[in-house]
Amino acid sequence: MRLEPREHRPLTIVGGYPALAILFAAAFCAMLVAFSGASPFSVFALIAKGAAGSQFALLETLTRATPLIFTGLAAAVAFRAKLWNIGGEAQLYAGAVLTAVFGTGLLPLPAPLLIPILMIAAILGGAAMLSIPTFLKTRFGVDEVVTTLLLNFIALLFVSLLLEGPLKDPMGLGWPQSKKVIAEAALPKLIQGKRLHFGFIIAIAAAVVVWIIDRRSALGYEMRAVGDNPKAARFAGIPVNRVFIKTALLSGGLAGLAGFSEVAGLKGNLTLDLSPGFGYTGIVVAMLAMLHPIGVVAAAIFVAAVFVGADAMSRTAGVPSYIAQVMVAVSLLAMVTAVMFTRYRLRWR
Amino acid sequence: MEAFEILFTASIWAAAVRIASPLIFATLGELICERAGVLNLGIEGIMTVGAFTGWLTVYLGGDLWLGVFVAAMAGGMFGLLHAFLVVPLGLSQHVTGIGITLLAASLSYYVYRLVLPEVTSPPKIEPFQPLHIPGLSEIPVIGEALFRQTPLTYLAFLMVGVVAWVLYKMPIGLAIRTVGENPAAAEAQGINVIAVRMGAVMAGSALMGIGGSFLTLSAFNSFFFEMVNGRGWICIALVVFGSWRPGKALLGALLFGAFDAYQLRLQQLAGAFVPYQVFLMMPFVLSIIALIVMSRRAAYPRALMAPYRKGER
Numbered sequence: 181m182r183l184e185p186r187e188h189r190p191l192t193i194v195g196g197y198p199a200l201a202i203l204f205a206a207a208f209c210a211m212l213v214a215f216s217g218a219s220p221f222s223v224f225a226l227i228a229k230g231a232a233g234s235q236f237a238l239l240e241t242l243t244r245a246t247p248l249i250f251t252g253l254a255a256a257v258a259f260r261a262k263l264w265n266i267g268g269e270a271q272l273y274a275g276a277v278l279t280a281v282f283g284t285g286l287l288p289l290p291a292p293l294l295i296p297i298l299m300i301a302a303i304l305g306g307a308a309m310l311s312i313p314t315f316l317k318t319r320f321g322v323d324e325v326v327t328t329l330l331l332n333f334i335a336l337l338f339v340s341l342l343l344e345g346p347l348k349d350p351m352g353l354g355w356p357q358s359k360k361v362i363a364e365a366a367l368p369k370l371i372q373g374k375r376l377h378f379g380f381i382i383a384i385a386a387a388v389v390v391w392i393i394d395r396r397s398a399l400g401y402e403m404r405a406v407g408d409n410p411k412a413a414r415f416a417g418i419p420v421n422r423v424f425i426k427t428a429l430l431s432g433g434l435a436g437l438a439g440f441s442e443v444a445g446l447k448g449n450l451t452l453d454l455s456p457g458f459g460y461t462g463i464v465v466a467m468l469a470m471l472h473p474i475g476v477v478a479a480a481i482f483v484a485a486v487f488v489g490a491d492a493m494s495r496t497a498g499v500p501s502y503i504a505q506v507m508v509a510v511s512l513l514a515m516v517t518a519v520m521f522t523r524y525r526l527r528w529r
Numbered sequence: 530m531e532a533f534e535i536l537f538t539a540s541i542w543a544a545a546v547r548i549a550s551p552l553i554f555a556t557l558g559e560l561i562c563e564r565a566g567v568l569n570l571g572i573e574g575i576m577t578v579g580a581f582t583g584w585l586t587v588y589l590g591g592d593l594w595l596g597v598f599v600a601a602m603a604g605g606m607f608g609l610l611h612a613f614l615v616v617p618l619g620l621s622q623h624v625t626g627i628g629i630t631l632l633a634a635s636l637s638y639y640v641y642r643l644v645l646p647e648v649t650s651p652p653k654i655e656p657f658q659p660l661h662i663p664g665l666s667e668i669p670v671i672g673e674a675l676f677r678q679t680p681l682t683y684l685a686f687l688m689v690g691v692v693a694w695v696l697y698k699m700p701i702g703l704a705i706r707t708v709g710e711n712p713a714a715a716e717a718q719g720i721n722v723i724a725v726r727m728g729a730v731m732a733g734s735a736l737m738g739i740g741g742s743f744l745t746l747s748a749f750n751s752f753f754f755e756m757v758n759g760r761g762w763i764c765i766a767l768v769v770f771g772s773w774r775p776g777k778a779l780l781g782a783l784l785f786g787a788f789d790a791y792q793l794r795l796q797q798l799a800g801a802f803v804p805y806q807v808f809l810m811m812p813f814v815l816s817i818i819a820l821i822v823m824s825r826r827a828a829y830p831r832a833l834m835a836p837y838r839k840g841e842r
Contacts (some may be wrong), residue, residue, distance in 0.1 A: 181617065182838070182839060183617075183618070183619065183838060212639065216643050237576050240692075259624075264623045266623075266627065268610065292760045315823075316817075316820075316821060320821055320824045320825065321824050321825075321827070322817075322820045322824045323769070323820070325568075325570065325623060325765075326762060326763065326765050326766050326769075326816075326820060327817055327820065329759075329762040329765075330678055330759070330762055330763070330766070330813045330816050330817055331813075331817075332811050333759045333762075333810075333813045334760075334814060337806040337809050337810045337813075338806065338810070339808070341804045341806040344806075345804060451756075460627070460631065463627055464628075464631070467624055498646065500638070500639050500642035500643060500646075501640035502635050502638040502642060503639055505631065505634075505635030505638070506632065506635045506636055506639055508631070508635075509628055509631035509632035509635055510632060512624070512627075512628040512630040512631065513614065513625065513629070513632065516614075516620050516621065516624055516625065516628070517614060517618060517620065520619070520620055520625070521619060
């Protein structure tokens with residue numbers, strides 16, 4: 181058995197294999213659901229209904245997709261340059277912390293001034309968080325996978341420290357949570373009385389900006405070159421380490437915005453459960469989108485729909501909602517396999 | 530002064546060895562994978578699967594050793610999946626590993642909730658009891674630290690020797706090291722690179738599974754969510770720290786265990802002045818520092834993370 185590069189890549193294969201991957205993930209989960217004794221068809225119907233069956237469900241899905249677009253873009257940008265940023269979680273919290281620090285009354289500014297300042301602070305926070313492992317990579321050759329992973333734990337403990345110390349809300353009845361952001365720092369809701377907020381629009385705008393950087397700028401070109409072959413890129417005169425650092429600032433900044441958007445748009449304050457693994461899920465989103473920035477939006481909505489739908493299904497059908505995480509993980513593995521097979525074919529001999 | 534005296538109590542060294550035990554298994558497992566040229570980021574999830582399946586086996590009435598065996602098999606199965614995706618198919622080892630971790634952990638939690646839909650406090654099992662080695666356990670300090678541990682800890686130390694012996698003294702060990710350094714040369718020697726790499730990843734993942742099972746069958750007596758809590762990632766740092774050598778990896782795990790045991794006691798002592806989170810951060814900070822210190826001398830297996838396709842350069 182061996183793999184052979186495809187000379188022709190017909191559209192049926194390029195589009196069909198990824199679709200097959202999602203189908204495979206669904207079939208695998210249907211099997212797991214069957215083990216629980218529930219009927220897979222009714223469970224999937226409940227997931228679809230819970231994700232998109234009503235205005236409430238649909239808005240909830242888009243709300244959940246918002247942080248995933250940011251973390252998905254963060255992973256897509258970094259992975260393009262083969263900078264293995266697995267620390268989206270830490271960068272998200274860095275952005276969230278700075279939003280809570282400056283947005284809870286420290287800067288009494290009108291909203292048109294305060295919100296951009298908070299966004300910049302969150303971007304800088306996330307960027308700084310990722311620049312540590314990137315500096316260690318470019319300066320000392322320390323593998324960034326492990327350092328970004330370890331920083332996730334350090335960051336979460338640091339947030340816990342802040343929430344029981346300087347950032348603790350004195351009116352929080354002892355709960356580890358920060359004060360609410362002031363009205364000027366809160367992102368407006370898109371529809372009066374609903375949870376979907378302006379962060380979603382910022383996320384879409386971020387995707388467009390990243391798409392332009394990716395396709396139309398020198399940095400985008402350099403990131404691809406470094407990602408495809410760092411040695412060749414260096415030989416061609418591209419400052420590889422500088423490209424890594426620029427990529428890190430962009431990627432970390434995007435993940436930091438996820439923290440900003442969750443605090444200023446949705447939750448209103450900083451808590452320890454602000455992110456149920458959005459940083460890690462962003463990696464799945466980026467891979468499902470094949471690292472395409474606009475695709476990230478679609479993939480984030482798909483993944484959010486699975487999570488929101490499974491939560492709703494779990495309440496009524498009693499199948500554990502962890503099925504959503506299984507579905508997402510299998511989708512990831514099936515998708516990377518499918519994408520590989522759009523480039524290579526299997527030869528038996 | 531008091532903080533210094535802690536170091537001379539036997540209990541801290543016993544705790545250090547206990548904390549190091551799961552790390553020894555999992556670090557050896559990752560070491561085998563990486564020596565064969567495959568980074569296995571599935572380690573965190575595979576340890577979760579080991580912890581879960583080991584506990585489930587005993588909870589359902591199985592023997593403790595059967596639990597360890599099942600944990601090893603479950604770990605090996607996820608290792609096989611990882612190996613299949615990254616060795617013959619040549620997928621990105623980073624992305625696949627993260628995917629394996631997500632899949633293994635979420636499957637464990639899903640099945641846990643299926644088996645026990647409505648429990649708030651996780652059910653307990655009867656874990657391994659300490660086994661006093663006659664005579665040796667009477668030696669002051671060393672006896673309590675090393676010879677009054679549970680059988681799984683003795684197995685961990687035994688595995689260090691076994692892995693070192695296999696890697697350096699047996700033909701299969703030479704094959705594993707060669708496919709990790711220079712797969713083309715291995716192929717020229719008639720070694721089946723694909724088969725050796727897949728076997729190494731499976732064996733390594735089985736060890737990770739046992740490492741996970743130590744948590745539920747020896748260290749604690751039930752299964753919690755998020756119970757592996759970054760230990761897998763720390764093991765990846767320990768492999769680098771140990772320069773991909775079993776003996777040094779053991780040393781690293783023990784140092785780490787000692788440090789962790791020390792910070793736990795320091796936490797009780799200085800908890801009033803220093804927030805407890807600072808102590809909990811220490812193991813992760815220490816791992817990063819160890820990586821920085823060792824990175825200058827790091828002799829990565831040459832072909833680590835490079836997929837091998839016959840005839841491709």
